[in-house]
Amino acid sequence: MLKDHFLKIGFKASRAALFGLGIGMGMLLSAPVLAQNAAEDGAENGASVIMYHRFGENDFPTTNVRLDQFEAHITELTSGEYTVLAIPEIVRRLKANEHFPEKTVGITIDDAYLSVFTEAWPRLKKAGLPFTIFVATDPVDRKYSRYMSWAQLREISMDPLVTIGSQTASHLHMIEAKSDQLDADLAVSNDLFKKELGHVPQLIAYPYGEFDNHVIKASKKAGFVAGFGQHSGAFGLGDDEFRLPRFAMNENYGSLTRLKTAASALPIQVSDFDPTDTVVSSDRNPPLIGFTVTNETNRITEIACFSNHEGKLSVEHLGPRIEVRMKKPLPQGRTRLNCTLPTGPSGDGRFRWLGQLFYVK
Known part of the structure; x- marks a missing residue:
């Protein structure tokens, strides 16, 4: 069992310093987790997660955020108004039926495009913000030009701010696949993660955000502890950890106003x-x-x-x-x-x- 830590880093102007060190989550994490501004006062019953794909790839506006948009998001998230927690810590609290700090939000990135490595990671690392990358292994293994390489994924996974999650091997429409196809695809990706990164992710993002009961069953069978879609919304105590929503950000739906709304959202229980x-x-x-x-x-x-x-x-x-x-x-x-x-x-x-x-x- 890994022994994992998460740091509580505050960004309020009066306390831009290290608050403390927590121990735990060995069952859940495949990399150390850093949490920011995790004061327990003002505890709430929910959290939200935002989702990105590409950064500064302006020829893909439906999945891209401009770099000026992304930098504005980072400035807002480090303003002291939010509690930015690593996704595994959010999942841990949800499964343990624990309350969340005020305005808890998590950051996820899908598909492991190269701009995650060249643009997003340096900015998030400088800001001290934890995030999870969900990786479909086939494009990486086939060395597609606009995707990260295994060497880059190994490098980024060593950052304690970063957690690697799965997005299957072939990025298939899981909801249309038969159970044996799902089992085979997830086994291929899990084997590649083990071979290339030394561990198997415990979090999955369903490709295209598509899932149903049989997809969830296959995901549990493959060893995942939580699953994320692409439908908007917040989640909280009592919600199903395999049906978790996320707010997608792109050029058209990535304004600072929308970011503020998403990052401060609470669940309707x-x-x-x-x-x-x-x-x-x-x-x-x-x-x-x-x-x-x-x-x-x-x-x-x-x-x-x-x-x-x-x-x-x-x-x-x-x-x-x-x-x-x-x-x-x-x-x-x-x-x-x-x-x-x-x-x-x-x-x-x-x-x-x-x-x-x-x-x-």
């Missing part, structure tokens, strides 16, 4: 969510969506729900029970539901946010 799986059958399309809100019920009448295929949706209130109705059938592929609820004093800009993926085969 719910129970009895219907439907119980991601995949929507043809005879139940559009799906009947319902859930019971278990927190922030004093402002429950302000909840609003949207989907990317229909826009604002009809919401029916039955006490704490919310029923969401769509008029249009979901198209083939991914549809994302977002429900938001203001929290705290009026005008403080914070929201509770519930995200859900639906998929039509």
Whole structure:
């Protein structure tokens, strides 16, 4: 078992210094973890995670953030307003049913593009911000030109700020694959991680953000302890660690205002969510969506729900029970539901946010 540490680094102007050293997480981590500004006062019941892909690769605007955008994000995240924790520490707290420090946020990067090594890593390292890179092993192993090499991944993985996660071998559509194909693909990537980096990741990001119950079953079988999608939202105590949302950042959706909203988001805690799986059958399309809100019920009448295929949706209130109705059938592929609820004093800009993926085969 590895003996891992996480540092608590503060960025408030009055205390830009090392707060202390914590011990633990050997079960969960494959690299040391650094946490910033992790004061326990103002503990909250949730966290959010932001997701990047490319940095300064302006010919890919849908997956890229401009370097000026990224630097503005780093400045905001190190302003003292947020608690930036390593992803394994966020997962550890979630699994242990522990509260989170105020405005807890994690940073993830998908696909291991070369600009992670040349642009993102130097800036995040200088700022002292921990992050997780989710790697699909086939592009790296085949030496694709715009991806990091194994040598670069070995170098970056030695940084105690960095955790390596998996994004399978072939970056397949897991939700469309049969169980034996999933098992084989994950085995290939796990073997390569072991060979090239000396360890197997314990965190997975589902390619394209697509998952359902059988994908989660295969991920658990392969040894992962948590899984991340690409649907927006925050998560917290009691949420399924294999259905974790993330806020995607790119050129069009990477403004400082959106970063602030995402990094300060809290979960809408719910129970009895219907439907119980991601995949929507043809005879139940559009799906009947319902859930019971278990927190922030004093402002429950302000909840609003949207989907990317229909826009604002009809919401029916039955006490704490919310029923969401769509008029249009979901198209083939991914549809994302977002429900938001203001929290705290009026005008403080914070929201509770519930995200859900639906998929039509």
